[in-house]
Amino acid sequence: MSARDNRRRARRAERALSRVGVRLTRQRVAIAAELLDEDDDITAQELHARLRARGAPLGLATVYRTLTLLAEAGAIDALAHHPGELCYRWCGDGHHHHLVCSRCHRVVELGGCDLDPWLERISADHGFVATGHHLEVAGVCAGCR
């Protein structure tokens, strides 16, 4: 990657972070840039390793802190396919779900969720007020078939 591409990459990450409203630091820019480049999901550990390999030394704690920060701000989603560790992914706006390839971990965002009316009705049948839901779809992508 050329120096020029690197600059563009960094600028894109900075813009994305500003939109979230957090203070800019070298580490956060690196993390955001990496997440923006990655279409699929990634664990905090992988992200940390990848950034170090790329020559951006930073602490594991910082990676966790930043991911938590971004997840709370709604900029990234935390997915829990397998228990015991979370995967993170930079996400589009609005409520949506994910379709994940069981084999290669490729992720596709599914927009246009129209489950709410159905869920509200069913919840009410049990005396509940539905406040949210989380759907994850597993599948096998074209490439892995």
Add this chain to the structure above:
Amino acid sequence: MSARDNRRRARRAERALSRVGVRLTRQRVAIAAELLDEDDDITAQELHARLRARGAPLGLATVYRTLTLLAEAGAIDALAHHPGELCYRWCGDGHHHHLVCSRCHRVVELGGCDLDPWLERISADHGFVATGHHLEVAGVCAGCR
């Protein structure tokens, strides 16, 4: 609880375990009985503490091994509301989802899931073959409102 109730409780647990096809042990019977009694979900740690309090000494490792075993056999479901720990719950047969109270953790099983046709279509749009899905609905139950 009378000795007679205890016997009945144990027998019910033994029957449930036999159906799963695992070897019967005192510890497994105790675990299954506790899970069958509990309508809501429970963590491995809680289950272990509760059994010890009830006077059924057993190792934490055994609790984890048994829960894993039962989950693989499909007799219990593992729910991951909050990351970092799993909750377990004895479940009815067949594909279903859960409605969980965010406040008190009360759980209701939602049968009759008719998402598959919709998901298959949407997955196909992205070149995926849908193989499964997991839906969890959060809400507030009548008692907590």
Add this chain to the structure above:
DNA sequence: CCGACGATGAGAATGATTTTCATTTCCGGG
């Protein structure tokens, strides 16, 4: 350019879960 305050790093701490391995228990066949 400066200073307050938020962010970072390194490593220790935490907490759930898993593994190890010696010992005990289960259960089908005798």
Add this chain to the structure above:
DNA sequence: CCCGGAAATGAAAATCATTCTCATCGTCGG
């Protein structure tokens, strides 16, 4: 009813992801 081997158990150590601590550093409004 008893035996033997496979399977299960317990206790403690090991793992592993994640969080916390605290001294130091960097950012950014003024």
